[in-house]
Amino acid sequence: MKSTHLFCLILICCWSYPILGQEREVITFGKFFAKKGNRTVFLQGVISDPQSGKLLADATIQIPELKMGTASDSSGKYRLVLPVGTYTLIVSHEGMRTIRQPIILYDDGILDFGLNAQAYTLRDVVIESTMDDENVSETSAGVNKLRVKEIRALPTFMGEVDVIKSLLLLPGVSSVGEGASGFNVRGGRIDQNLIQLEGATLFNPSHAMGFFSAFNSDVVDGFTLYKGNVPAQFGGRASSVLDVQIRPGNFDRFSFKGGIGIISSRFVAEGPIKKGKTSFLLGLRTSYSDWILRLIEQPEIQESSASFHDINLILNHKINLNNTLTFSYYRSKDFFRYAREFGFAYATNMGSLVWKRILSDKLSSTTFAVMGDYQSQSFVPEGVLAFKLDNGIRYYQFEQDLFFVPKNHAIHAGIEANLYDMKADELNKWADGSGIVPQVVDKDKSIDLAAYVNDEWKLSNRLSLNAGLRYAFYQQIGEEELFVYEHAENRTLLNITDTLRFDAWEPVHAYQGLEPRLSLKWQLGGQSALKLSYNRMNQYIHLVSNSTAPTPVDIWQVSTPYIPPQRADNYSIGLYQNFYQNVFESSIEFYYKRIANLIDYKDFPDLLLNNHIETDLISGTGRAYGGEVYVRRKVGRWTGWISYAYSRSEIQLAHDDPDLQINSGDWYPTSYDQPHNLNIVGKRQLDKKSFFSFHFTYRTGRPITGLISTYTLNNSAIPHFSERNQYRIPDYIRLDLSVLLALRTKPDKSFDSNISLSIYNLFARKNAFSVFYRRPNRVVVPKAYKLAVLGSAFPSIIYNFNF
């Protein structure tokens, strides 16, 4: 009997070894005499898989003595603020051996961990015990982070796991509807979001006019959305920053993964070029939706074509222990053609080089260079006016960042430069015989330079500060022809008095500004914190559009003497509270944003092939305000969250001259003002790898301009419309379901696969994208109609594999 007990004890010890962790030697940071009073110090480092070289996101670090912990970010970095003392760190990650590391802390320190894959998978109970309190411990307010594994749990549209669509489930993020590009954050316009793919700016994050995002989910590691406090490292946009991280390739072994769907597929290959030293990751995604178009019994649609593809290539090279070099290339292209009547295409080509250096145990450097190109084309391939119209933007980015970690501080300081070279609008004949007169309208060019410093400073156990200052200098440069207007504000073609000509690179007009960033966190208790933040952000590049919703053919426009930079002042306050050892997290936030020089268009603007675009635009004042409530359950059979946001977004175009007033100079809602936004996301784990999930969303209908009377003119009924955005389309409600079923895995786990089934818009609700007017047959007075982009339930299936 005793021997049986002994055997069981040994067995339990063996099994529990990976769970309890590998005990290590004590590591001491600082010297004993450094200890003065009840002080706190920083401990930070990186958690990685030494075999693959992969940085481990969401690894947890627990300190049982303090009953607290944290998790690594998407780059595998973690950071703890601890009182001086002796502790045992428990470092764990799903599928990895847990490490127990005793430490003695007298001073700040850097401690990296390498977690090896374990033979035994952690049971759910272990995973569940490693909850972090990131939402409370994070100094900044209004920061949302999602990992790809969380995104994968969400219902999909057409089977594509989508970064942008997952963003829309977060409080304060919305869009005007299916089929519209981009997203709106806290009442901001879509161009007020800085979207970076591993640091490189992306000007169009959408495929297929917004039905899919430009990010391949198998390449993306995760993303961080800064919608409240934005660190000073980021700038150039007035509303938010979406920082999308891509993962490095495997340094030790080749692996492949992908998914095959009904209209698109993706594939990722990765592995070592030189084992342990250099790796590659190649991601491919392409659509093949034309076969669906062929099934539609409408000749024009059968003759139409729609497609997109994107490519990611990431090369990582470890020069030595302290130096790494990363080359990243991204290309995407979309193409649409409606029969032989019309089409358009747009493409992004972007390459970046990143050099990361560890200069000392407290100082590291990142040097970053990007070259990018975004182009769009509209065309009509047949007829007397067959044409193609090209425009776009060429851009270059450079950034040098230093990360310094002295006592109680984490400081980023650096410089940044951006060159935006807007491509000329070029109208050309599609083919000989076209009656089009070729035209070239040169566009503008600019440089902006910025210097910043940002410090995350722990003032005491309760009080933390994230303070930054960014100085930006903007210069519009030649070659340029600048019109001088008799009335600088009321600009029309009739009051042009002169034309100023500037040579290439000659300064045209400059702007500059200081951008303070401040976030304060007051720790109320172990699981709650109060955060305040204030940001100022300037935006020097704008998306101008004369359509009811953002489209791929909208134009980017840099600031000019007549188009001043947008300047946003953002204020927010939030209370963050976790419950039951961080099993539940919650927050309530309020914000107010005021934007100077927000541009809007005059009625019936002309924006294409226009070298006096300032005559069609008006600058005004914008404001956005609201509150957000967020409750999330992070562990258990059922996980998910509920978020509700009340958000208002308004603009005022007031001027002494009535021609420059919209809506008599009164405040009016922007076309993306959607006051109520509710999201409920739930996930039920069916077994270890299979799950069921749902998503319910409700939001107020967006504002539109309504038809208030009809009259006849020249024998036609002419609609007469209200002032801008005085009415709203019906509210938007949608429920999506998804099931992911894991398929049989090979015993050696060398091949893993699953099937994802989704139903998008389960109730087949005909949510209005817009309300418009037209005359039914033989009826003179136009009637109201609604257009529902997705008027039925959309089932989809995709097969995912990994080997």
Add this chain to the structure above:
Amino acid sequence: MVSFSRKEGNKDLKTMNLSLVLPSVRALLAIWLCLCSGACVERIDFEVERTAGQLVVDGGFTNEEGIQRIRLGETVAVVRLPLPVEDAHVRLYEDSGEFEDYVHDPEEPGTYLLHGTKIQGKPGHSYFVEITLANGRVYRSKEEEMQPQQAMLDSIYYDFSLEKEISSAGVVIENTYINAYIDVELSQLDRTTFLRWDVEEVFLLTPTDEPDPFGFVPPPCYVYQYPSAIDLNLYDGSVNDIGRLEGLKVASQVLDWTFQEKHYFTVKQLGMNQEAFDYWDNVRDLLTNVGSIFDTPPAPLSGNVFNVNDSSEEVLGYFGVSSVSEIRFAVLRQDIPLDQVLECTYSQDKYYLDYPARCWDCLSVRNSTYTRPDFF
């Protein structure tokens, strides 16, 4: 539809309206929808606070001979067209100082007729209209110069096409269309020439001649119909330099009962100034909106008529001044590729109710008259 448009006339300032770049918004909508084939359009009740009491001016002055018309209306706060304004005083002014009063037509309430006894439209001269309502309010149109006709309507012709459509019941059906085309000589145009082509159809409707003891033969009707302004054809000379425009489709009509007898298509070419062109260009933008993301955001459309004492009052409509030339063709029953039955022809085998109502009362058809057009 082929269309040309442009907002500004300055030679050095090149702009192009989106409508040129996106020639068929409906086409865009279709591709947008085909990406998500579950899309649908359905009628809804959409309540708005409708405005009432706004003056509507619908008319213009041209160099055509004969009676010219202007219609005055007032918007109402319900879903219907404006009520006619019958007791106004309307006067046309020429830049020479000459003027002539319009006379209200009691048979068409709200319509005022200009007989041209004092003023005949002459290119190079400017004109405006002044309207005095019974309540004393005075309105005036901005003075516009009549532009000369620089483009020459060269020829007009037609063909037939078979097009598949989806019926309201969701069934694919085939309809035969007649398409009208014009060729236009544009080589003499300068960059400030703006043109609009209007189409007017007139067809004969002979009512059922039921035998009666008195031998009474009901007179035929001449029915006018106008394509929707959604098919407005506009030309902007400042951004186009075609020289000659061939095969410009100006009308497309389903071959239906209106083609059982003689059916005329008249194309009128109107030369106008830039302001008028911009107005019609905006009208087209409003009418081509189909609810997609590519729609031009709708807005209140301002015309060229204003309240003399209150410039902030919003007046709807437009009083345009333009020179006109026209060209036409007729389609006879034997020309069309369909074997249509003359549904109004009397037959002893048919009961009274077997005839469409228009066969007994041809004036019940909208825009019909007993007055025979000169060219018919």
